[in-house]
Structure formats: structure tokens, C-alpha cells
Amino acid sequence: MATRTVDLQQSPDRIAIIKPSALGDIAHALPVLSALRERFPLAHTSWVVNKSYAPILEGHPDLSEIVSFDRGALQKNWLSGGFSFMRFLRELRQRRFDLVIDLQGLFRTGLMTRASGAPVRIGLASAREGAFLAYTHRIDDRTGVTLAVDRYWRVIEALGNAPTTKRFHVPVQPIARAWAMNTLSALPRPWLAVGVGSRWLTKRWPPEHFAELVNRAQQQFGGSSIFVGVPEETALAEQAASLIAGPNIQLTGKTTLPQLVALLAESDVMIANDTGPLHLAVALGRPVVAPYTCTLVERTGPYGQLAQAVETSVACKGSYLKTCSRMDCMAELTPDLLWPALERSLRISFVRRDEFQAQG
Numbered sequence: 001m002a003t004r005t006v007d008l009q010q011s012p013d014r015i016a017i018i019k020p021s022a023l024g025d026i027a028h029a030l031p032v033l034s035a036l037r038e039r040f041p042l043a044h045t046s047w048v049v050n051k052s053y054a055p056i057l058e059g060h061p062d063l064s065e066i067v068s069f070d071r072g073a074l075q076k077n078w079l080s081g082g083f084s085f086m087r088f089l090r091e092l093r094q095r096r097f098d099l100v101i102d103l104q105g106l107f108r109t110g111l112m113t114r115a116s117g118a119p120v121r122i123g124l125a126s127a128r129e130g131a132f133l134a135y136t137h138r139i140d141d142r143t144g145v146t147l148a149v150d151r152y153w154r155v156i157e158a159l160g161n162a163p164t165t166k167r168f169h170v171p172v173q174p175i176a177r178a179w180a181m182n183t184l185s186a187l188p189r190p191w192l193a194v195g196v197g198s199r200w201l202t203k204r205w206p207p208e209h210f211a212e213l214v215n216r217a218q219q220q221f222g223g224s225s226i227f228v229g230v231p232e233e234t235a236l237a238e239q240a241a242s243l244i245a246g247p248n249i250q251l252t253g254k255t256t257l258p259q260l261v262a263l264l265a266e267s268d269v270m271i272a273n274d275t276g277p278l279h280l281a282v283a284l285g286r287p288v289v290a291p292y293t294c295t296l297v298e299r300t301g302p303y304g305q306l307a308q309a310v311e312t313s314v315a316c317k318g319s320y321l322k323t324c325s326r327m328d329c330m331a332e333l334t335p336d337l338l339w340p341a342l343e344r345s346l347r348i349s350f351v352r353r354d355e356f357q358a359q360g
Contacts, residue, residue, distance in 0.1 A: 002125035002140035006158045012098035012120070015043050018112050019103040020050040020071065023276025026057075027283040028148040028303070029103050031166035035156040037062035038163050046095070048112060055257040056280075059171035067092070089115035102131065103152050110134040122155055149303045168283040172265050173258040180262035187224035187247055190349055192217060193264055193281065194225050195272030196240050197233025197252070200322045202294035203273045205330065207236050209291070211243035212335040213271060213342060218246035221346045226267065227252045228260055228277060268349040271342065274300055274309075287345040289338055293329040294319050308341045 015036055019029045026049065036045055046065040047057055054068040069088045092115055100118040102109045110131030113121050123135040125142050132138055139158050141151040149166065156162045184191055192214060198204045214225045224247040227237040231253030241248050255263065260277065261284070264270060270281040270288045274295045281288050282302045290302060292311040296318035301309045311317055312329035 002138045002142070004140050004154075004158055005160070006120065006122060006137045006139075008099070008120065008159065011040055012043055014046070014095065014097045015040065015099045015101070016046040016048055016067070016092075016095070016097045016116065016118070017101050017103060018048040018109045020048060020069070020109065021053055021104075023053060023056070024279035025104075025148065026053055027168070027170070027276070027279045029152050030168050030170065030283055031149060032101070032103065032152050032156055033060065034062045034167040034169060035153075035163050039156070039159060039161060046097070048092070048109075053257070055173075056170065056261065058258075059173065060169060061171075062169065067095075088112075093117045101155055102127070102135070103155070105131050107131060122158070124151060124154070126151070146299050147301065147303060168285070170261055170265075170280065170283050172262050172284075176256070176258035176262035177265070179259055180266050183249070183251075184224075184226065184263070184266060187226075187249065188222055190217075190221055190223040190268035190346060191266065192223060192225045193267040193270040193272070193277075193286075194227050194237075194240070195229050195233075195270065195275060195277045196227070196236045197229045198273045198275050200294065202319075202321055202324050202327070202329075203275065204236070205273055205291040205293065205333065207240035208243060209330075209333075209335050210240045210271065213289075213338055214240075214244050214248075215246070216335065216339060217342055217346060218244070220343070222246070223268070223346075224248060226263060228255065228263060229253065269342065269345045271338075278302060287349065289342045289345060291333050291338060293317070293333060294321055294324070308345065310338050310341060 044064045046067050048067045051068040051070045054066050057066050097116050097118040099120045100113050100116045102113040102123040105124050105127030107129035114134035121135050122137045125138045125140050139154050141154045145151050196207050196210050227250050229252040234253045237252035241250055264281045265284045267286055270286055272278040278290055288302050288308055290309045292309050297306050297309045297311055312333040314329045314332050
């Protein structure tokens with residue numbers, strides 16, 4: 001049965017957050033980490049994460065340890081990967097956690113949670129694939145909240161004395177920051193980070209729409225577009241870039257995760273689909289503009305910037321289907337509909353930059 005409170009008998013000495021993936025979900029969970037540090041300042045805090053996403057947590061001031069595992073090894077070879085996973089579960093148990101929080105809520109993370117042997121094991125009521133069987137406490141996240149950040153925050157509220165503010169902190173590696181500034185320094189501002197890709201076909205706003213929106217921004221405000229994303233999105237990014245008249249740089253598939261973080265941290269605005277980089281930019285405090293086709297703003301919108309996400313109005317909006325034979329939303333959700341949000345962000349960006357220069 002789901003609950004809203006967790007009565008800890010004593011303050012935990014060793015805490016683990018289990019949130020292996022993906023990029024946007026990890027960004028959504030960051031306030032939980034900072035709140036745990038505030039709530040239990042002397043505790044040793046660990047984050048169990050997929051090896052490929054570990055760099056985003058490196059250097060986090062509220063984190064004592066990153067516990068990474070190689071999910072790719074499990075996918076490549078079930079036999080050797082299975083043995084490797086079993087060793088990983090034993091290592092978790094050896095860490096003797098007092099409190100484990102599973103924010104992923106899937107079979108694999110349920111196994112991790114149970115194997116930890118922690119006397120207090122917390123998960124969300126929305127957990128799937130039987131993960132809830134591993135929990136000593138299931139936190140109600142099905143009523144009153146829809147956004148992931150707020151659902152995860154229910155765990156902090158359940159622990160009592162919750163901080164009043166959700167703090168997002170994404171470490172920017174100094175070497176990556178220097179690389180980003182060197183890469184962008186010759187480009188005129190404002191810097192528009194652009195992410196045209198998505199694993200879901202139904203989230204991929206057309207490249208020509210991105211190009212039209214960027215062209216309009218550059219005609220009115222100048223600036224440059226910086227294309228980012230994973231290697232599989234390179235062709236889409238190149239297609240959009242070929243339609244842009246103003247300055248642009250193609251970095252899709254060419255950055256490490258720390259470099260992506262640094263680029264987004266320096267950008268003035270990000271334009272992207274409902275994907276990890278969009279939510280990472282939000283966690284970095286950057287203004288965003290996003291088209292929403294098959295997903296709903298009320299469920300997966302950019303936290304604190306819901307007005308900057310523009311939904312389609314077709315009847316099947318928010319279907320959460322990964323493929324579609326019609327894709328009517330792509331034609332209906334035109335660049336004109338997103339322009340007011342982008343223009344607003346760029347005007348605010350100019351005002352803030354002028355204020356900063358005046359203070360300097």
C-alpha cells in the first residue's frame with residue numbers, strides 16, 4: 001500500500017539513489033540528491049547510474065560516490081553480462097546502505113534495491129515490472145502531481161522536514177567549459193543550442209521547421225546556432241543546418257557528455273524536442289523552447305518553463321506512441337506557433353546581457 005510518510009528510526013549514515021538512466025530523468029532527479037544532503041548533511045551519499053551517464057554527476061558537491069555499472073555489457077552478452085550484474089549486486093550489498101531510494105522503478109532497479117540489503121528501501125507507487133516488491137515503503141506519486149520532478153520530490157516530502165526549494169545543480173567540468181568557450185568564442189551571440197533529434201519518430205519535429213525558426217531568430221536578433229545531439233542524429237542536424245542562412249556550427253555526435261553540459265551552460269536559449277538535452281538545459285537554468293507532439297507538457301514539460309513548450313492541437317496529441325503512420329501533428333505544429341516563445345526568450349536574454357555588461 002502506498003504511503004506519504006516514512007518514519008526513520010535513526011538518521012541514515014549511508015544513502016543510495018538508484019537512477020541509472022536516462023539523461024533527462026537523471027536531470028529530473030537532481031533536486032532529490034541536493035535535498036538529501038540538506039536533510040542528512042553527514043551522510044555518505046551514492047548514486048547508482050549507468051556508466052555512460054556517470055560523467056554528468058562527476059564533481060557534484062552533494063554526492064559522495066558514483067556507483068556505475070555497464071548496462072551495455074549486459075546487452076551485448078547475456079551470459080557474461082549476467083555474471084557481471086550478479087557481481088555488481090554483491091558489491092551493492094557490501095556497501096551496507098541504510099537507506100536506498102529507487103527512482104527508476106523497473107525490474108532491474110528493483111533487484112538492485114532488494115540486493116542492497118538496506119533496512120529502508122523506498123520506491124514510487126508508479127513502479128513497474130514488479131519493482132515494488134523490493135520496497136519497504138512505496139510512496140504515493142499517482143495523485144496530485146504529474147511532472148517527474150514533483151513525483152520524485154514526494155520521496156523527500158515523505159522523509160519529513162523537506163527543503164522549501166528544489167535545487168538543480170549540474171557540475172560543469174572546467175576543462176569542458178574551456179573547450180566550449182574556445183569553440184563558441186568566434187561565433188556571434190546569441191547562441192542558440194539546437195537539438196533536432198529524438199529516439200522516438202513521433203517526437204522529431206521536422207528539420208525544416210527548426211531551420212525556419214532559427215532563420216527567423218537570426219534575422220531579428222542575429223546570433224548563431226549550435227547543433228548538438230547523439231551521432232545517430234547527425235543526418236537530421238545536417239539537413240536542418242543546410243537550410244540556415246546565418247552562422248551555425250555542427251557538433252551533433254561530436255561532443256562528450258561533459259562537453260554537451262558545458263555548451264548548454266553557455267547557450268542563451270535551447271530549441272529542442274522533448275529529449276534529454278532539453279531537460280538538461282533546464283537543469284542548467286537555460287531558457288528553452290520546445291515543440292510537443294506525442295507527449296504532453298503537463299507530464300514531461302520543461303520544469304519551471306511550461307509556457308515555453310508548445311503542444312500540437314491535433315486530436316491524438318499526447319498519445320505517447322513511438323511510431324505513427326499519419327504524423328499530422330508535424331504539419332499542424334508550425335514554426336509560427338513556436339516563434340512567440342522563442343522571441344520572448346531572446347528578448348529576455350538581451351535584457352539580462354545588457355544588465356550584466358552594465359554592472360561590469
